[in-house]
Amino acid sequence: MREIQDESSRVLEKSNSAAADTVGEIDALLGLIESQKDLLLRGTVDVPTALSTLQTAVKASEEAVHATHKGLAAAVLTLSQAVERISGPERSDDALTALDSGETRALLHLVAQQLYHEGYMEIADTLVERTSLSFDSFLRGQYVAMHSLAHSIRSPTRDVTPVLQWCDSAVQETTAGASPPSGASLEGTILREGMLDALRTLKFRLHFLQCVRLMMEGSRDSAVQYVRNFLTPLARTKELYRDVQRLTTSLVYASTQGSGEVEAAFPCTTPYPWTSPDGLDALWAAATDLFLECWCRRYGLPRRAPLQVCVDAGYHVLPALRKYNELRRRTPEMFLQLPSMPLELTYQSWLTCPVTQQQATEGDGPNPAMMLPCAHVISHNALRSLLRPGTRGTLKCPYCPTECEISNCIKLYA
Numbered sequence: 001m002r003e004i005q006d007e008s009s010r011v012l013e014k015s016n017s018a019a020a021d022t023v024g025e026i027d028a029l030l031g032l033i034e035s036q037k038d039l040l041l042r043g044t045v046d047v048p049t050a051l052s053t054l055q056t057a058v059k060a061s062e063e064a065v066h067a068t069h070k071g072l073a074a075a076v077l078t079l080s081q082a083v084e085r086i087s088g089p090e091r092s093d094d095a096l097t098a099l100d101s102g103e104t105r106a107l108l109h110l111v112a113q114q115l116y117h118e119g120y121m122e123i124a125d126t127l128v129e130r131t132s133l134s135f136d137s138f139l140r141g142q143y144v145a146m147h148s149l150a151h152s153i154r155s156p157t158r159d160v161t162p163v164l165q166w167c168d169s170a171v172q173e174t175t176a177g178a179s180p181p182s183g184a185s186l187e188g189t190i191l192r193e194g195m196l197d198a199l200r201t202l203k204f205r206l207h208f209l210q211c212v213r214l215m216m217e218g219s220r221d222s223a224v225q226y227v228r229n230f231l232t233p234l235a236r237t238k239e240l241y242r243d244v245q246r247l248t249t250s251l252v253y254a255s256t257q258g259s260g261e262v263e264a265a266f267p268c269t270t271p272y273p274w275t276s277p278d279g280l281d282a283l284w285a286a287a288t289d290l291f292l293e294c295w296c297r298r299y300g301l302p303r304r305a306p307l308q309v310c311v312d313a314g315y316h317v318l319p320a321l322r323k324y325n326e327l328r329r330r331t332p333e334m335f336l337q338l339p340s341m342p343l344e345l346t347y348q349s350w351l352t353c354p355v356t357q358q359q360a361t362e363g364d365g366p367n368p369a370m371m372l373p374c375a376h377v378i379s380h381n382a383l384r385s386l387l388r389p390g391t392r393g394t395l396k397c398p399y400c401p402t403e404c405e406i407s408n409c410i411k412l413y414a
């Protein structure tokens with residue numbers, strides 16, 4: 001740093017003296033021009049002599065100014081070399097390693113997790129290595145496995161087998177309640193049922209796309225067999241069953257068109273998404289998303305990487321806050337007159353159960369508030385008492401005719 005200070009003061013000195021010298025030269029030239037003008041007017045000198053005197057003087061001045069600026073340029077070069085010596089080569093890799101304050105490490109960790117989450121393994125590995133981050137190898141392994149399975153259904157061959165195999169084993173493990181010691185609790189049941197629901201839907205979607213492929217390849221008999229063996233048993237909800245019906249309709253329609261190309265059997269105006277390449281791609285993308293969601297849920301990974309959540313939250317919240325601040329700065333009187341928020345919009349951190357008249361507990365307490373799919377809220381104890389005996393967790397909402405599955409009830413945190 002000392003060297004840079006010295007060099008920069010030298011540059012400053014040179015620059016000042018160069019400026020002063022240049023001004024001096026110009027003044028001298030102006031004086032000479034004036035004197036030659038006087039001599040000409042008095043007639044003591046002729047025009048060619050005066051012009052040649054001036055020319056010689058201008059040339060000499062030019063050389064003098066040039067020399068002073070050369071000295072300045074040399075000083076600037078020395079300064080830039082000194083700066084480069086200090087901040088140059090050492091800055092690249094080691095500078096990152098040197099950043100070891102807590103916040104920086106936390107931020108780097110978030111960036112690495114984001115990259116693993118998005119499947120940029122090599123970049124993430126390089127970041128971890130160069131910054132000597134300690135990234136959980138188990139977590140990394142889970143991301144690697146997730147993306148390698150996702151790749152099998154994303155790649156042009158669309159191989160669904162590995163994901164289906166994973167799905168089967170996940171269903172088995174979840175059914176056996178292998179994971180949670182909390183398996184017996186209501187919350188455990190809800191989580192498990194939700195997980196099973198998602199896994200079964202994923203299986204259905206993958207088999208569905210496999211069946212569409214068989215149909216498009218022209219093997220109608222295999223497609224019909226496939227529907228019978230795999231799709232119908234998996235169609236648990238009205239929505240899934242409707243998809244099976246539509247697919248069967250497509251198959252029947254295709255078979256009435258003789259042995260021609262199956263694609264030709266579908267008019268472009270068909271409402272079914274799987275009959276156009278774009279629609280089919282969208283279905284594959286949706287199935288891949290569902291797989292990623294199931295995987296993250298199964299292994300407790302966040303569905304969206306934390307950094308992404310922060311960025312999204314900032315993206316939505318910051319403009320509103322800035323606008324609010326701007327308004328408050330410009331029109332403070334308006335904010336003084338604003339009425340307070342209506343009661344129904346303010347956040348209530350407590351609930352008295354309308355069924356049991358008990359106070360719901362906050363945080364991880366034993367009797368939390370539970371929201372049913374119809375959006376009615378009752379306490380956990382009331383929910384338990386309303387469960388139909390002999391069913392796998394169904395109940396009727398005490399306030400409306402909705403039939404609810406326990407897996408669709410959500411715990412509300414106060």
Ligand SMILES: [Zn+2]
Nearest residue numbers: 374376397400
């Ligand atoms: Zn209800």
